[in-house]
Amino acid sequence: MSRPLTQHELQQQLVRELVVESMEYLDQFDQDLLAIENKSNDEETLHRIFRAIHTIKGSSGCLGLRELERMAHAGENLLSWHRDRAMTPGADTVRALFRFCDALRGLIHQLSNGPEAAQSLKLTPEHQQILADLNSLHQALKQEQLGGFQDSDAGSFGLFADEPAPPAAPSAVPAPPVASDEPAPKPAVETSVASDTAIRVAVSQLDVLMDLVGELVLTRNQILGHTSALLDPGMAKSAQRLNLITSQLQEKVMKTRMQAVGHVWNKFPRVVRDLSKELGKPVALVMEGSDTEIDRTLLEAIKDPLTHIVRNSLDHGIESPERRRAAQKSPRGEIKLRAFHDGGQVVIEVSDDGGGIDRERVLRKAIERGLVSPDQASAMPDSEVYGLIFSPGFSTAEAVTNISGRGVGMDVVKSNVERIGGAVVVESEPGRSTTVRLKIPLTLAIIPALLILAGGNRYAISQASLVELVRIDEEKAATAIESIRGCPLYRLRGQLLPLLYLREQLGLSPDGSGGALLLLVLEAEGRQFGMIVDDILDTEEIVVKPLGQELKNLSVYAGATILGDGRVALILDVLGMARRAGLLEDGCKKRATEDGFAAAADTEVLLAHIGSNRQVAVHLDSVARLEQIPVDRIEWSGNSEVVQYRNSILPLIAVGSVLGVPPSGDTRESGKIPVVVYSHEGAQYGLVVDRIVDIVRCAAAINPCANRPGILGSAVVAKRVTDFLDVPALVSVSGVVSYKSNSWGLF
Amino acid sequence: MSKQVCTFYLENQIYGLYVLQVREVLRCQELTTIPLAPGAVRGLLNLRGSIVTTVDLRRRLGLPPDESGEPATNVVAQTATGLVSLLVDRIGDVVEVEAEALEPPPGVLPEPLRSLIANVCKLPTGLLLILNLERAMELDAFPA
Numbered sequence: 001m002s003r004p005l006t007q008h009e010l011q012q013q014l015v016r017e018l019v020v021e022s023m024e025y026l027d028q029f030d031q032d033l034l035a036i037e038n039k040s041n042d043e044e045t046l047h048r049i050f051r052a053i054h055t056i057k058g059s060s061g062c063l064g065l066r067e068l069e070r071m072a073h074a075g076e077n078l079l080s081w082h083r084d085r086a087m088t089p090g091a092d093t094v095r096a097l098f099r100f101c102d103a104l105r106g107l108i109h110q111l112s113n114g115p116e117a118a119q120s121l122k123l124t125p126e127h128q129q130i131l132a133d134l135n136s137l138h139q140a141l142k143q144e145q146l147g148g149f150q151d152s153d154a155g156s157f158g159l160f161a162d163e164p165a166p167p168a169a170p171s172a173v174p175a176p177p178v179a180s181d182e183p184a185p186k187p188a189v190e191t192s193v194a195s196d197t198a199i200r201v202a203v204s205q206l207d208v209l210m211d212l213v214g215e216l217v218l219t220r221n222q223i224l225g226h227t228s229a230l231l232d233p234g235m236a237k238s239a240q241r242l243n244l245i246t247s248q249l250q251e252k253v254m255k256t257r258m259q260a261v262g263h264v265w266n267k268f269p270r271v272v273r274d275l276s277k278e279l280g281k282p283v284a285l286v287m288e289g290s291d292t293e294i295d296r297t298l299l300e301a302i303k304d305p306l307t308h309i310v311r312n313s314l315d316h317g318i319e320s321p322e323r324r325r326a327a328q329k330s331p332r333g334e335i336k337l338r339a340f341h342d343g344g345q346v347v348i349e350v351s352d353d354g355g356g357i358d359r360e361r362v363l364r365k366a367i368e369r370g371l372v373s374p375d376q377a378s379a380m381p382d383s384e385v386y387g388l389i390f391s392p393g394f395s396t397a398e399a400v401t402n403i404s405g406r407g408v409g410m411d412v413v414k415s416n417v418e419r420i421g422g423a424v425v426v427e428s429e430p431g432r433s434t435t436v437r438l439k440i441p442l443t444l445a446i447i448p449a450l451l452i453l454a455g456g457n458r459y460a461i462s463q464a465s466l467v468e469l470v471r472i473d474e475e476k477a478a479t480a481i482e483s484i485r486g487c488p489l490y491r492l493r494g495q496l497l498p499l500l501y502l503r504e505q506l507g508l509s510p511d512g513s514g515g516a517l518l519l520l521v522l523e524a525e526g527r528q529f530g531m532i533v534d535d536i537l538d539t540e541e542i543v544v545k546p547l548g549q550e551l552k553n554l555s556v557y558a559g560a561t562i563l564g565d566g567r568v569a570l571i572l573d574v575l576g577m578a579r580r581a582g583l584l585e586d587g588c589k590k591r592a593t594e595d596g597f598a599a600a601a602d603t604e605v606l607l608a609h610i611g612s613n614r615q616v617a618v619h620l621d622s623v624a625r626l627e628q629i630p631v632d633r634i635e636w637s638g639n640s641e642v643v644q645y646r647n648s649i650l651p652l653i654a655v656g657s658v659l660g661v662p663p664s665g666d667t668r669e670s671g672k673i674p675v676v677v678y679s680h681e682g683a684q685y686g687l688v689v690d691r692i693v694d695i696v697r698c699a700a701a702i703n704p705c706a707n708r709p710g711i712l713g714s715a716v717v718a719k720r721v722t723d724f725l726d727v728p729a730l731v732s733v734s735g736v737v738s739y740k741s742n743s744w745g746l747f
Numbered sequence: 748m749s750k751q752v753c754t755f756y757l758e759n760q761i762y763g764l765y766v767l768q769v770r771e772v773l774r775c776q777e778l779t780t781i782p783l784a785p786g787a788v789r790g791l792l793n794l795r796g797s798i799v800t801t802v803d804l805r806r807r808l809g810l811p812p813d814e815s816g817e818p819a820t821n822v823v824a825q826t827a828t829g830l831v832s833l834l835v836d837r838i839g840d841v842v843e844v845e846a847e848a849l850e851p852p853p854g855v856l857p858e859p860l861r862s863l864i865a866n867v868c869k870l871p872t873g874l875l876l877i878l879n880l881e882r883a884m885e886l887d888a889f890p891a
Contacts, residue, residue, distance in 0.1 A: 215796040457780060506782035547791075548800040549828035550886045554783055560791055560798045568779040568791040568798055 011063065018059045019112045020200070025052040026105050030270045033101065037094045037273070046088070049097075050079040056104065067121045068107050074134040075100045081138060093141075096133050098274075103130050203296060206257050213246075213253045214543040214562075220246045221564035257297070261339045261348065262290030264303045268310055272335060275314050282332040283318055289339040294346045298440055301420045302348070305413040309350045309436045310335065312410070317354035317434045326682045327431065328624075329353065342439075345464055351435035355681060357428035359385050360732040366391070378709050382726075383526065386426040390414040421462075421558060423575070425526065430728050431622050431680055449542045449561070449571065452520070453535035455508035458569045460542050460561055461520065465574040467528060469536060470519040477517045490519065490530055497521065499530040500581040502572075505556070524575040529583045540564075544571060556580055605698050606676065607718060608689040611661035615693070615722045617715075618676060622727065624684060625677040626692055632671075640736040643675075643686065650677065651736040652686040655725065658734045659710055678727050685731055694718065709733050748846050752868070754839035754875060755822055758810050761839060762876045763868070768824050772838050775818035776801075785886040792821065792832055799823060801832040807883055808860050826884055833883075844868045844875070852876075 032049045035041040057072035075097065082089050089097065103126070110117050123131070220242055227239040265287055276283040318324075318333035325331055338349040363377045366388045372380065390410050417424045422440040441447065441464065449460040470492065472480045481488050481499065488499040499519070503510055511534055520531045542561040547554070555576035563569050604620040633643050634652065641652040652675065655661075675686040698717045710730040711723045752763035753772075778790030778801055787807040792799045801821065805813060813819065819834040852864040865879040 211796060218796070455782070457782075508782055545798045547798070548831060549826075550800055550802075550831065550884050551781065551784060551788065554781070556783060557781075560779075562793050562796065562798070566793055567777060568793050570779065570781060570791070 014063055015065075015111055018056075018063060018065075019108055021059070022056045022108045023105070025056060026101055026108070027266060028052055029101050030098075031266060033094060033097055034269045034273060036089060037091070039088075041088065043086075046079070046083050046086070050076070050083045053079060053104075056108075065111070065121060067123050068104075068111075071100075071104055071107060071123065071127060071131065074131045074138075075104070078134050078138045078141075081141060093137055096130070096137055098270075099130050100134060103127050201256075203257075206253070206296075209253050210257065213250050216246055217250055217543070218562055218564065218566065222566070225564070257295050258293040259296045259299050260291045260293055261299065261346075262287075264299055264306060265290050265337055268307075268337065271307065271310060272314060275311060279314065281314065281318050281320060283314060284332055284334045286334060286336045288337065290337075292339040292341065292346055294440060298420050298422075301416060302422070302438060302440060305416045305424075305438070306348065306350065308410070308413050309438075310337075313350055313352040313354070313434065313436070317352035319355045323355070323682055327355075327679060328621075346440045348438045348440065349435055350438075351433055353433050356430040356432055356434050357386055357389070357426065358430065358681075359726070359729055362386070362388055382428075382712065383425070386428055389426065390424070418575075429619070430726070432619070447542060447544055448539060450520070450539050451537040451563070451569065452502075452518075452533040453537055454502040454506065454533050455511075458537065458563065458567070459502075460540070460569050460571045461522070461574065462558070462571070463539065465522050465524060467521040467523050470521060470530070472517040472519060474514070474516050477515070480517070492521065492530070497528060497530045498583050499532060500577065500583060501532045503534070505577060505581055522574050522578070524578040524583075527578070527583070529578055529581075531577070542569075542571070603698065604695060605717065605724070606695050607693040607722065608655075608674070608676065608687075609691040609693055610656040610659070610689050614661055615717070615720045616655065616689070617698070617717055617722045617724050618678065618687070618727065619724075620695060622678055622680060623676055624679045627675045627677055627686070628672040629675050629686070630672050634673075640734070641688075645677070645684075645686070648684075650675075650684055650686045652688050653730060653734045653736055654688045655730065656688075656690065658730055659723075680728055680731070685727070685736065687725075687727070687730075749843045750846075751841050752844050752875065752877060753822070753841050755820070755835040756837050756839055757805055757808065757835055760876065761870075761873060762804075762835070762878055763839075763842070763844075764822065764824055764878050764880060766841060768826075768880055770823040770825050770830060773821040773823060773832070776821055776832075787886060789834060794823060794830065794832070797830060799830045799832045801834060802884070802886070804833045804835055804883075807886075808863060809857065824880055826880055831880075831884055842870065842875070844870070844877075849877070 029049050029052045032041065032045045032052075035045055036049075053072055053076045057069055057076050060068035060072060078093065078097070079089075081087075082093070107121060107123075107127070110121060224239055224243060227235045230236075268287070269285055272283055272285045313335050314333075318335070319327070319329075321331035324333065334353045336349070336351045338347075338351070340347055359382060362385050363372070363380070366372045366385075367374055367377055369391075371388060371391055377385075390413065414424050417438055417440070420440065422438055424439075425437045426434065427437065428434040441462075448463045450463055450466055451458050451460055453459075470490075472490075481490055483489060488501070490497045490499055501510070518533050518536050520533060520536070521528055522531055523529075540563070542563075544559045544561060546559050547557060551557070556573055557576070558571045558573035560568050560570050605617040606620050606623050606626075607615055607617050610616055627645075629643055629645075634641050635643065637649065637651070641654075642649050643652060644650075674689055674692045676689060676692065678685050678687050696718055698715070710726055710733050712726040714721055714723050716722065751766040753766045753769045754761050754763040756762070773794075776792045778792055780790045781788055787802050787804075789801045789803045792801050805811070813836060815836075817836070819836065820838050821832045822835055822838070823830055823832045848869045849866040850869070852861050852867055854861070856864065860876075863879055863883045864876050865882075866877045868875040868877055
């Protein structure tokens with residue numbers, strides 16, 4: 001800047017710095033306070049939170065922000081009292097300090113609104129209340145200690161006398177630390193407040209740097225091309241060095257934009273704490289892989305979606321402690337955040353061990369909203385059903401709470417994630433868990449890509465979605481591609497792979513040259529499909545640039561890039577391409593192993609036979625008991641068979657007849673029928689089978705099946721093809737009424 | 748208050764954009780075509796590392812294609828959302844126009860021309876049509 005700053009400008013700048021700095025301190029404050037609440041604090045913690053508030057008080061005092069200073073001062077007093085006695089604040093104090101922290105954050109946030117805001121910063125009655133609370137807590141603590149020893153530091157810290165405190169309310173007496181039966185997990189994230197070795201740089205600055213480096217890379221490529229033609233050894237040597245340095249520079253500049261996901265996760269312990277208090281659901285938050293790095297802009301983009309998912313998991317996913325007890329789970333729920341690298345992408349998972357997604361409820365809602373027809377609904381695979389929760393305006397929450405249930409959010413989550421080239425999938429195991437998985441590209445800026453040719457133009461495809469390349473020889477080309485009603489298909493190792501012709505999809509004239517066919521096997525939304533291209537050129541690291549606003553409607557392109565020769569190439573969006581070709585609709589083969597990592601869930605299942613010879617399996621976790629029920633105890637209620645069971649009515653579901661399996665006929669002769677007592681959402685059902693076979697551990701991947709309601713899918717268990725029962729679906733198909741009762745004891 | 752207008756020619760008619768909107772003028776560039784894009788979009792151009800959408804202004808304004816065989820000129824302009832390049836027949840002078848000389852486009856102009864012209868300016872030498880750049884870039888609203 002050429003001229004010195006005016007007094008006013010300087011003040012503005014200092015206020016801005018105060019805002020940024022204080023926000024950082026307050027984030028740290030939050031974490032430390034949580035640590036204190038969870039009793040995972042160490043000696044440093046108390047000092048650190050004291051210092052944070054002390055610094056904020058000091059800076060706001062220097063800038064003449066009296067109200068802010070007054071607020072900070074009250075908190076500081078209370079903290080210094082604790083610090084001087086090396087005394088961990090009690091539960092009441094912690095609660096008050098959390099409110100204090102929020103109030104401070106609110107005030108500081110107002111400061112960021114411009115110069116007028118700094119002048120007009122006023123404490124609201126709410127703030128006054130917090131001030132009074134803090135002071136009365138402080139007074140009460142002093143009173144309590146007075147008998148023991150003389151309080152030497154009354155108001156000694158800070159510049160002015162303490163606020164006159166109102167008489168201490170009885171509630172303000174600090175409660176002894178609340179004993180908790182489970183040890184609280186230590187927060188997994190430890191961040192340090194910016195130290196001397198770091199400087200703050202505007203992101204826009206880094207973006208410019210990135211652009212320039214991109215340009216440098218291209219120029220380098222051109223120079224390398226020219227020098228190889230020149231045959232000048234001196235020049236070649238320089239070019240080689242240029243090559244090396246450029247690559248290193250590119251890598252380092254990219255690194256500057258990376259940030260650990262922990263930066264965003266840091267605020268979740270607080271979010272979860274507040275929400276779990278509000279909802280009365282004790283929840284433990286577990287975080288794994290918080291040091292996984294991801295491009296800053298991407299991290300910024302997933303911040304809100306992630307917060308939403310976490311809140312959603314707590315509100316809808318985790319059941320109330322009573323329900324959890326009834327389902328034989330620990331009353332304390334668990335939300336797990338996991339981040340890890342997976343093949344050029346970062347995967348972030350939010351899972352809860354709650355009730356899972358109720359397929360039928362989602363479908364009922366979807367039919368109500370006209371999103372699917374009842375016919376479609378029954379044939380939908382689970383993954384698509386779960387995908388429905390991302391439809392706009394969709395909410396299955398029975399009651400609208402202020403946390404969620406207004407049907408806004410999940411669709412925003414999806415669109416935000418897709419905007420940055422990511423994908424979001426939901427998996428759910430009814431009664432056990434729900435996992436929302438975000439797949440985020442490592443960086444938006446540079447991706448490894450495969451260059452292909454179609455209609456004389458080069459296109460780039462992100463290697464993240466590329467599975468394999470297949471070449472079909474000339475002599476086989478004519479017969480290798482089969483078609484059903486005009487849809488081209490290829491048999492890839494025995495599996496039918498739907499195909500699209502890139503030329504056709506792009507509206508280019510078909511390739512008349514004949515010859516060998518080149519096939520790219522791609523994956524989008526967990527499904528594979530093939531894309532036929534004219535030629536496969538090379539792999540290259542490309543710099544992704546966005547397309548102009550006027551082309552935003554072209555969903556088949558993810559952007560464009562500049563190739564080594566300075567020409568522009570379009571980047572194909574695999575998902576958009578598959579959608580355009582209609583390959584993501586029903587009936588496309590879904591990959592059995594759903595991305596590889598969900599496949600081998602090692603679970604215990606109960607095997608039973610129905611009909612003469614069919615083996616079915618039920619997850620053991622939901623099985624409450626196995627019973628042999630005498631046939632003469634079976635009674636009728638409505639249209640279904642019931643038995644009196646443990647002071648309640650147990651509706652019976654004949655699994656064989658619901659699934660349309662002919663009965664073997666001999667079961668009832670013996671006078672007793674085998675019944676699997678299954679509990680689901682606090683209700684119990686008796687599944688009538690013909691024979692209970694065994695309990696086995698199984699790690700087999702379930703092949704999802706599309707249109708058999710009541711069956712999750714099938715797998716080979718104990719050397720036999722076994723259908724996995726989807727009991728909630730069975731229940732709703734069978735039409736039995738549940739008898740919820742409080743009398744279910746825990747066995 | 749006078750304003751400077753960068754002028755260019757299409758079908759021997761003079762058009763203009765305010766100079767503040769114009770970034771630079773380029774000779775004919777190599778373009779990458781974009782399949783499936785609106786018809787007026789001719790392709791993408793590499794402007795020193797930025798990727799710029801190039802629009803055939805003749806086609807956008809509903810004029811017949813240029814059959815002269817002369818290479819077109821790119822007028823790179825700044826919109827609210829980024830850079831765009833407009834293909835024109837040839838570039839003209841920068842002229843000063845007075846606010847009084849500006850009039851709304853007369854109703855007799857055929858569509859889509861009428862919607863895409865911000866003002867008509869009465870120059871001593873003829874009528875200068877000043878383009879409404881933002882409107883001209885709303886390619887979906889007026890499929891060309």
